[in-house]
Amino acid sequence: MKILVFVDVHGEIGRIKNIVEIARKEEVSALVCAGDLTFFGSNLDNLIERLDIGLPLILIPGNHELPNDIRDAARKFKFVRNLHNSVLELEGRIFIGLGGSKITPFSTPFELDDMEIDRQLRKFGRFAGKGKKAVLVVHEPPLNTMLDRIDGMHVGSKAIREFIGKHEPDFCICGHFHENAGKEEKLSRTTILNPGAEGKVIEL
DSSP: OEEEEEOOOTTOHHHHHHHHHHHHHHTOSEEEEOSOOSSTTTTHHHHHHHTOSSSOEEEOOOSSSOHHHHHHHHHHOTTEEEOBTEEEEETTEEEEEEOOBSOOTTOOSOBOOHHHHHHHHHTTGGGSSTTSOEEEEESSOBSSSTTSEETTEEOSBHHHHHHHHHHOOSEEEOOSOGGGTTOEEEETTEEEEOOTTTOEEEEO
């Protein structure tokens, strides 16, 4: 199974067109967006409509979208799968999702402290682990990796790092820090990837 993962588009139509072109060329089975499809939630329906190419769009909110916005979009557009705070099985692969970011200085729409991230993730541990094809889709990167390093400091989520360490999903798709787009790292058996707005095709 091939999927096209992307994040942090922030409403840029050119990037949406690029994602669609890649998806068609690579003949992927699904699109997976790890949040911040919009800029402060604006124009969400229009952006989603542009991604309607006959494939499932698995979606979580970033810190720029509210969970209710993604929920409502999934009700309106049948090809959208709301993965926030839930689990989805597609072609025998398990997708686990949690949107939002840690608290920022910018008062963006959807922010959580790390204790809440931990509380939300705990219930999904049984869906990951050895022998299961599992993909964790989060907006915030795990702590102490190349993907959360900003200005010499690691600022990612300890809770997400601990979930990965304990349950070892095959992939962790994340974003949030645009400076780290395209970076990839291995934590034990888990590949952690920030695909950026340009997107990346991965095989599960």
